[in-house]
Amino acid sequence: MTAEQRFSQRARRLLDATPLLAQADTTLVQQLGVRARRRLLPLRQQCIDGEEMRQRIFFVVSGSFHLLRQTPDGEEVLVSRYGPGDFFCLAAAFSGSGPLGYAVNTSPAQLLSWALRDFQALMRTDSSLGERLLHQMAWQVEQERQMRTLLCCCRAENRVAAYLLYRRQACRPQPDDAQLDLKPLSLTAAELGLARETLSRCLHRLQRQQIIQCQRGQVRILRELGLRLLVGTGAEAGQGMSLPDS
Incomplete structure (x- = not known):
């Protein structure tokens, strides 16, 4: 072909x-x-x-x-x-x-x-x-x-987790291991209402928990359930988030 x-x-x-x-x-x-x-x-x-x-x-x-x-x-x-x-x-x-x-x-x-x-x-x-x-x-x-609606999240880590799930859902029907391009991080941070340094810290924390893999602004989700648990925690705290089912 x-x-x-x-x-x-x-x-x-x-x-x-x-x-x-x-x-x-x-x-x-x-x-x-x-x-x-x-x-x-x-x-x-x-x-x-x-x-x-x-x-x-x-x-x-x-x-x-x-x-x-x-x-x-x-x-x-x-x-x-x-x-x-x-x-x-x-x-x-x-x-x-x-x-x-x-x-x-x-x-x-x-x-x-x-x-x-x-x-x-x-x-x-x-x-x-x-x-x-x-x-x-x-x-x-x-x-x-x-x-x-992600901007309603108070905690930065919940906001970033919900954002990654949103971007992952938007990528389908691409393969589940497809990378998410967050570059330039300064614009992604502005989109989320966060400082660039705050976004970097959140991504680093999620990587330490082996929920994502992140390198130079390219993110691969390793455990989608881990992100959904974080989003669920934010929702229970009254953040009002709504994400599509996988």
């Missing part, structure tokens, strides 16, 4: 699992397939600028991305993370403009993308596509809501 065939199979499997295309009409899938453009980003830290994000819709087939923006004083702020199976810039299909900021891949990545005008043309000819887009956006908003 060629690399192109492997890519196509993986992309189709991921797309079929999304709310956008789950049980979609074959004609719609074929029309999207014809209009899709494959993009390879073999190096880390390659940028998709704001201009391109206003003109295209993206789907992550492999790798991971950060959506970033700069504050007026020049500080870089993490807005969202995207991994395999995630779309970004979907709202542009309705608003006609992309998100503020830019996207950067944090690992070698492969994307599919569509010209915004192609999506809008399909929406005019297939009334179900607009509704499917809304379902997809609602699903991704719910994933983000679950992430935001």
